[in-house]
């Protein structure tokens with residue numbers, strides 16, 4: 379079984395990396411592929427371009443064999459729909475290999491707003507990682523789907539190629555890319571929120587600097603209007 383973890387990764391941070399590693403170990407995944415999106419279909423477009431986000435991701439996983447950068451979404455023009463990514467992977471990997479899509483709790487709460495969510499569940503399992511601020515979904519249909527598909531036996535995921543939901547407790551790291559971008563834009567340090575080489579690349583590229591270096595940006599979790607974690611609060 380392999381894991382697939384999509385995101386803007388704008389930039390990749392320890393919240394992404396630590397949770398991916400913990401799910402990989404918990405489920406005995408051969409690898410977790412991290413897939414930076416090209417064109418977001420559900421949120422603002424990333425601030426850093428795809429090439430830089432991919433380079434930062436590659437630097438972040440360079441010494442962790444179980445985590446692998448996969449650039450297929452960046453190579454695909456148009457909206458980065460997860461169902462298209464999974465369809466492409468299925469065609470490559472065959473119908474039988476169990477695939478497990480990793481999503482943060484906040485992303486899962488909005489899962490039924492995704493493009494063709496039931497087709498996604500026909501292509502992969504879901505591993506939902508609890509994230510600070512994300513509670514179980516309020517949406518009744520999503521709760522029902524969760525109860526119907528949920529398993530607490532990891533072997534159930536190995537026994538079928540797709541269709542089950544696994545809830546994974548992970549170390550709660552209250553880190554978001556939004557907070558990192560805002561720290562950099564505000565001239566504050568983002569060190570220890572993400573790997574040093576990633577921070578160095580972001581600073582050298584200047585991609586998160588304020589349009590005018592004199593402007594300051596707020597740096598409070600309360601003001602993270604673009605943060606997925608914040609959206610998780612809203613949805614929960």
Ligand SMILES: Nc1ncnc2c1ncn2[C@@H]1O[C@H](COP(=O)(O)OP(=O)(O)OP(=O)(O)O)[C@@H](O)[C@H]1O
Pocket residue numbers: 384385386387388392393394397480481482483484485507508509510551552553554555556557604605606607
């Ligand atoms: N600290 C974290 N802990 C657990 N999961 C996380 C964490 N940060 C992000 N994720 C999950 O990683 C995936 C990709 O997230 P994304 O790249 O949007 O990062 P983000 O930090 O939420 O970014 P932004 O602040 O720009 O919204 C999502 O499924 C999200 O829920």
Ligand SMILES: O=C(O)c1ccc[n+]([C@@H]2O[C@H](COP(=O)([O-])O)[C@@H](O)[C@H]2O)c1
Pocket residue numbers: 383384385386413415419420421458459460461485491492493494606
């Ligand atoms: O395919 C969709 O409709 C869809 C809708 C929302 C999010 N996604 C994917 O979910 C992943 C996490 O996105 P995010 O920004 O909500 O944390 C990322 O790979 C997105 O492309 C996908």
